[in-house]
Amino acid sequence: MSKHMRCIFCKNPSSSSRSVEHVIPESLGNKRHVLPRGIVCDACNNYFSRKVEKPFLDMPVVRQLRFQQDLQSKRGNLPSISGLITPDIPALLTRYPKYDFTSVQVSESDLARILQAKEGTILFPLAGDLPDTPVVSRFLAKIALEAMALRLVEYPEGIAYICDEVQFDVLRDHARKGYVSPWPVHVRTIYHQNGKTFGPEGNAEQIVHEFDFLVTDQSEWFFVLAIFGVEFSINLGGPEISGYRRWLEQTGGLSPLYTERHGGMAAMPK
Ligand SMILES: [Zn+2]
Incomplete structure (x- = not known):
């Protein structure tokens, strides 16, 4: 790469920038579409990850997608998502991919209702567009x-x-x-x-x-x-x-x- 690189966003000199830019976040399963150092400067890279990508990844429908598709973060984590246990008991679902285990958290008062229920099926909220x-x-x-x-x-x-x-x-x-x-x-x-x-x-x-x-x-x-x-x-x-x-x-x-x-x-x- 040239010594006189500029960032495609802020146009500032970026030859000394060290970060590679994931065009699509790694947390959405992207390992392939990566821009080499300096195309996006460190400052912009950092800003995008906090202020543009994180808010997108935090949207409930995207959290649900990551949960369902097993799209782990760099650290191997998956987001927790809200679910429902039939008929109407709210639950928080957390998956631990390392241990192949999903925990289901409900409130203590709801726990009694689940124990009394004949069956408990976990339903995921439907994700719209x-x-x-x-x-x-x-x-x-x-x-x-x-x-x-x-x-x-x-x-x-x-x-x-x-x-x-x-x-x-x-x-x-x-x-x-x-x-x-x-x-x-x-x-x-x-x-x-x-x-x-x-x-x-x-x-x-x-x-x-x-x-x-x-x-x-x-x-x-x-x-x-x-x-x-x-x-x-x-x-x-x-x-x-x-x-x-x-x-x-x-x-x-x-x-x-x-x-x-x-x-x-x-x-x-x-
Ligand atoms: Zn920049």
């Missing part, structure tokens, strides 16, 4: 710029282009400061979290993440990311999502991740 919140939108803005860097990382002039292109400044600042609100995103489920596999039968891999860029006829750029079957789309140019809805209407609702177009290639799974 992720809400369109500033948390999701900033998380996506960060990943979008980093995914672009990942595609261009082999080309020094490509990273310089990302730094210097003023059209990305709004997106950059949205990730860094979040002052554009609302910045709408499009969220929908395109396949079940366990439902999609890739590769020859027998050794098929579950698709965990995939992403791609969509350029519409109106020259709007969208970043499209799927995490465990939930597709997220954000407009790289500004807080406007109607162009994506229009594109979906024109193409019958297929995900850009699964549409042949402009000779583009679908992102690699995982």
Whole structure:
């Protein structure tokens, strides 16, 4: 890497930065999409992990996903989640992957009710689609710029282009400061979290993440990311999502991740 690197977010010199940046957090199962040192400076890396990724990972629906998919943190922990014991007894579920053990915590008064009950089935609250919140939108803005860097990382002039292109400044600042609100995103489920596999039968891999860029006829750029079957789309140019809805209407609702177009290639799974 060059001695005159700059961070793609704050544009400050980053040659002495030491951290590698996970485009998608490790806690969501990402080991593959990693940017080398200096593409994102230490200060931005640290800021994103506290103020952009953590709030996303702390959302109940994401905690539940991590619990169900056994997505452990770097330290091997899984988040506790709320559950229900039939018919209506709230419980806190904690999994200890190391010991292959799940603890179920209930209040003392509810314990008596459980002992009297004939059967106790644990039900998980149903996770709906992720809400369109500033948390999701900033998380996506960060990943979008980093995914672009990942595609261009082999080309020094490509990273310089990302730094210097003023059209990305709004997106950059949205990730860094979040002052554009609302910045709408499009969220929908395109396949079940366990439902999609890739590769020859027998050794098929579950698709965990995939992403791609969509350029519409109106020259709007969208970043499209799927995490465990939930597709997220954000407009790289500004807080406007109607162009994506229009594109979906024109193409019958297929995900850009699964549409042949402009000779583009679908992102690699995982
Ligand atoms: Zn920076």
